[in-house]
Structures are given as structure tokens and as C-alpha cells.
Amino acid sequence: MPSLKKLSIESFRNLRTALIEPGEAINLIVGVNGSGKTSLLESISVLAHGRSFRTHKYRRLINHDGSQFTIFGLVQDEDEQPFEHRMGVVRSSNGKFAIKIDGLPVHTSAELAQRLPLLVLNANSFQLLEGASRYRRQFFDWLVFHVKHDYKNCWKAYSKCIKHRNSLLRSGKIASSEIAPWNREIAQVAEGLEQMRSEVFTPFKQAFHSALADFVFSDGGQSVDIQYVSGWKEGANYLEQLEQSEEKDLRLGYTSIGSHRSDLKINAGKSPAVELLSRGQQKSVIVSMFLAEASVFHQLTEKRPVFLLDDLPSELDLSNLKVIGNAIQALESQVFVTAIDSRAITECWNGPVLDDLKMFHVKHGEIHDFT
Ligand SMILES: Nc1ncnc2c1ncn2[C@@H]1O[C@H](COP(=O)(O)OP(=O)(O)O)[C@@H](O)[C@H]1O
Numbered sequence: 001m002p003s004l005k006k007l008s009i010e011s012f013r014n015l016r017t018a019l020i021e022p023g024e025a026i027n028l029i030v031g032v033n034g035s036g037k038t039s040l041l042e043s044i045s046v047l048a049h050g051r052s053f054r055t056h057k058y059r060r061l062i063n064h065d066g067s068q069f070t071i072f073g074l075v076q077d078e079d080e081q082p083f084e085h086r087m088g089v090v091r092s093s094n095g096k097f098a099i100k101i102d103g104l105p106v107h108t109s110a111e112l113a114q115r116l117p118l119l120v121l122n123a124n125s126f127q128l129l130e131g132a133s134r135y136r137r138q139f140f141d142w143l144v145f146h147v148k149h150d151y152k153n154c155w156k157a158y159s160k161c162i163k164h165r166n167s168l169l170r171s172g173k174i175a176s177s178e179i180a181p182w183n184r185e186i187a188q189v190a191e192g193l194e195q196m197r198s199e200v201f202t203p204f205k206q207a208f209h210s211a212l213a214d215f216v217f218s219d220g221g222q223s224v225d226i227q228y229v230s231g232w233k234e235g236a237n238y239l240e241q242l243e244q245s246e247e248k249d250l251r252l253g254y255t256s257i258g259s260h261r262s263d264l265k266i267n268a269g270k271s272p273a274v275e276l277l278s279r280g281q282q283k284s285v286i287v288s289m290f291l292a293e294a295s296v297f298h299q300l301t302e303k304r305p306v307f308l309l310d311d312l313p314s315e316l317d318l319s320n321l322k323v324i325g326n327a328i329q330a331l332e333s334q335v336f337v338t339a340i341d342s343r344a345i346t347e348c349w350n351g352p353v354l355d356d357l358k359m360f361h362v363k364h365g366e367i368h369d370f371t
């Protein structure tokens with residue numbers, strides 16, 4: 001199972017310099033507001049994705065007194081050969097962006113993600129219910145990307161064709177015959193993408209319901225459902241629909257239907273979950289979506305993702321925190337979880353997992369190992 005054995009941080013947010021050796025199970029990060037807990041998680045997400053979950057403006061990530069940040073991590077996976085990888089990400093205020101794996105430069109952050117599969121649950125995760133469809137698409141595509149090897153290339157090819165079709169649409173006067181080959185190409189690739197997505201969605205939905213069933217939901221829990229919605233009218237042929245939407249797309253200047261418009265529909269009864277459920281219930285639904293991802297990821301790859309859980313206790317009562325504690329314990333993932341007060345977290349675990357718990361205390365940007 002992939003896990004982060006060492007993490008070294010330089011000039012990242014308020015963390016000037018830090019070196020930690022996380023444990024394989026639960027890593028608890030405690031500290032007062034503004035101490036640097038989220039920054040620590042953020043540095044791990046930069047190591048795994050090449051970018052932050054808080055901002056796209058990388059200059060914000062560089063410490064105010066520095067001109068570049070460096071994140072280095074040692075990732076271990078006993079089931080792989082070689083079983084250890086050294087991963088590094090450097091970004092400078094002058095625009096330099098370097099990713100290295102085992103000393104060699106790599107050109108896409110997907111290489112990082114493959115070696116350190118990471119799931120991030122934070123306040124932003126509520127976007128899964130209340131945000132635009134792209135949040136749900138990105139979330140679900142994380143799973144498809146990790147379990148279907150062809151997905152990355154297929155998606156790349158698809159995006160390239162859509163870009164091309166869009167520029168044709170915007171180029172003004174064009175003949176239908178010019179667009180026709182692109183329609184065919186797009187429809188063919190989209191079919192492959194849909195096939196992969198639907199193959200992954202079936203076990204995902206099952207795992208979602210099984211995770212949600214453990215939560216204490218005073219009412220409405222049974223009626224929560226999740227559906228995959230493809231980016232065109234269901235049941236009908238995509239190529240035909242694409243051809244029919246040509247006039248509309250010409251007016252719009254972009255391709256209005258396709259795999260890039262797919263979505264997940266999450267309902268409680270007949271209403272969208274976000275309009276009916278309490279904030280705490282919504283969090284249970286969101287956590288169940290993450291647990292389902294982790295469990296299907298494990299089913300299909302025999303690997304376990306690393307979890308970042310920022311402010312896990314907020315909005316959740318103790319009984320549901322315990323449900324999450326048990327579920328995460330059963331997944332046997334490496335976990336980084338932040339809290340202001342360690343008791344809020346230690347209460348949700350019991351037994352041997354607490355013996356392996358590592359605790360880090362963050363104070364004014366300095367990280368101390370308290371274990
Ligand atoms: N580029 C930066 N350089 C220095 N400090 C920063 C930078 N960006 C944010 N900070 C500060 O880092 C502190 C830690 O933030 P954060 O990690 O979100 O705290 P926590 O999650 O512990 O509440 C905040 O006080 C914030 O103002």
C-alpha cells in the first residue's frame with residue numbers, strides 16, 4: 001500500500017522548514033487556528049498533484065520571506081518494484097516548476113498522482129453537493145483514472161478532439177463536412193470513456209450505499225441515491241445527437257454535449273440532497289462518497305489511497321465520527337487528519353489503531369512530533 005514515509009517542506013506557506021516521518025496508519029495533526037495544519041496537508045496535495053487544493057495561484061504558496069518552495073517526499077509501496085520512490089516538487093516565484101521522481105525530471109503531475117494516490121476531504125468537499133458538475137466529474141474521474149489504465153490517454157484524445165471541434169465552431173463560416181469527421185472521432189472516443197465510467201460506477205454505487213448505511217441518519221438516509229448522468233440524452237445515439245446539436249453549438253461556439261458534461265446526481269428522495277439534508281447529513285453523504293472511492297480503488301487495484309482529512313470533526317457528532325473512524329480503520333489507509341483538539345479525534349478510534357497513532361503538534365509554522 002502506498003504511504004508517505006518522509007515529508008520535507010521548505011518555504012511553503014507559514015512552514016519555513018519541516019521534516020516529518022509519518023506513521024503508516026493515523027497521523028493526527030493538532031494546533032490552534034492559523035498554526036499551519038491545513039498548510040501541512042496542502043503540501044502533501046502539492047506533492048501528489050503538483051497543485052494545491054486551496055488555490056491555483058502558486059505564488060500564494062511560497063513563504064512570504066522566500067522565493068521558492070520545495071516539497072520532498074519518500075513514498076513506499078511494498079507491492080511495487082521498486083518499492084520506494086523519491087518525489088520532489090519545486091516552484092519559484094520566477095515561474096520555475098520542476099517535478100522530479102527518483103532524481104529524474106518528469107513532465108506531468110499525473111506521474112505523481114500514480115505513485116501517491118490521494119483523497120482530500122475538506123470544507124471544499126461540500127462542492128460535491130452544492131457546486132458545479134465539474135467537481136463531481138473530477139471526483140469520479142479520480143477513481144476511473146486510477147483503476148482504468150486506458151482512461152488517461154482516452155481522455156487526452158477526447159479533450160484534444162473537443163478543442164479542435166470548438167475552434168472549428170468558432171472559426172466562423174464552416175461547412176458541415178468539415179465538422180463531420182470530428183463528430184465521428186469524438187463519438188468513438190466518448191463511447192470508450194462511457195464504457196469505462198459505467199464499469200466503475202456500478203461498484204462505486206454499491207460501495208456508496210454500503211458506507212452510507214452505517215451512518216446514524218435520523219431520517220432520510222435510506223432515500224439517498226446517486227446516479228451517473230452521461231453528458232447527452234440517455235438511451236439515444238451520441239453521434240446522432242452531436243450532429244443534431246451542430247447548429248446550436250455553432251451559435252454557442254462550443255460543444256454542448258459529451259463526456260465533458262457528465263455529472264453525478266445525488267438525491268434525497270425526489271430533491272437534490274443539498275436542498276433537503278442538514279449540513280451534518282450532507283457531510284455523511286460526502287464522506288460515504290470518499291469511502292466508496294477508497295474501497296472500489298482497493299477492490300480493483302489492491303492498493304489503498306492516502307487520506308487527507310482537514311477538520312474532520314466539524315459538523316459531525318460523536319456517533320458519526322466513530323462510524324468514520326471504523327470505516328477508515330477497516331480500509332487500512334494511511335491517514336493525515338487535522339483537529340484543534342486531539343480529543344475530538346482520539347475519541348473516534350479505539351483499540352490497536354491508537355497504539356500506532358502518530359501525533360504532530362503544529363505551532364507558529366513549526367511541526368513537532370509528539371509521539
Ligand atoms: N505564503 C505564506 N507565507 C507565510 N504565511 C502564510 C502564507 N500563506 C498563508 N500563511 C499563513 O499561514 C498560517 C497557517 O494557515 P493554515 O495552515 O490555514 O492554518 P490552520 O489550518 O492551522 O488553521 C495562516 O496564519 C496564514 O496567514
Ligand SMILES: [Mg+2]
Binds near residue numbers: 037038310
Ligand atoms: Mg485549517
